[in-house]
Amino acid sequence: MFLARLVAATAPDEPLLPLSVENLTFEAGGTRLLDNVSLTLGQGMRTVVMGPNGAGKSLLLRLCHGLLRPTRGRVRWALDDGEAVRRRQAFVFQRPVLLRRSTLANVTFALAHAGVTLRCRRDRAMEALERVGLGHLAGRPARLLSGGEQQRVALARAWAIRPDVLFLDEATANLDPSATRTIEGIVQAMHEAGVKIVLTTHDLGQARRLADEIVFLHKGRLVEHRPAAAFFERPRSEQARAFLDGRLME
Ligand SMILES: Nc1ncnc2c1ncn2[C@@H]1O[C@H](COP(=O)(O)OP(=O)(O)OP(=O)(O)O)[C@@H](O)[C@H]1O
16 A cells, blocks of 8 residues: 555656546535536646636635535546545645644655655755755744745645646735745746646736636636637636726626
8 A cells, every 4th residue: 555655656657637627516505606617627738717706716626636526527637546646736725734843844744645755755855945945944943934935835845746736726815926926936947847737816917927728717607718818818708808807806
């Protein structure tokens, strides 16, 4: 069992993508919050999920990542191995959840959880911390770091496990412009390293900077799924036009 985990974490041969979402529906308390969404996300493009408050962006990401179970429909990966699928993706939340340990230990803990051998953990964790510019703070208690630094620890943790797919849900919503740009630079570096990026944001500037394609949701429905340049220049739907003009609040 342990060996199987190790192999899954270190030798990802078969592609995980594309990710197909088929007639995905999520209901809670008698309300349909995500309504029959179908789309396919492939390798390479940075996908930005946009839409007004309550559109279902977080729900879509959480369902894709397996944090929630759909009421109907399904999430299908190219790889038909639930354990490997789970281990080859990472999720960064709006507020990072950090352990009451050193910055380094937060990353090595994630590696232990991913089945990486004790021998490799420290080097891999340090490498990831260096990549996000936090090598010098490895020994500092993680919870004493600034908000932007804490989010960089979350990204180092994600990077260290070498995921195929990284989901980010409003990862910069609480950060100032400088910390936001730092996070965007790390996301861009992960994209260039071959990690599939799927993120939600309220920040139109960020969407324009990072997106290759846009998934636009409104009231739980998929309204547009198009290349970013086309979406921003010629949105097809009235909802998207209103949203880009700042006229669609929910
Ligand atoms: N587990 C849940 N149970 C019940 N309702 C939920 C649950 N998760 C989300 N919702 C509701 O579903 C709707 C969509 O939520 P979601 O968080 O996906 O929206 P969002 O598009 O990410 O919005 P925002 O931009 O405001 O973060 C909201 O009305 C939210 O209150």
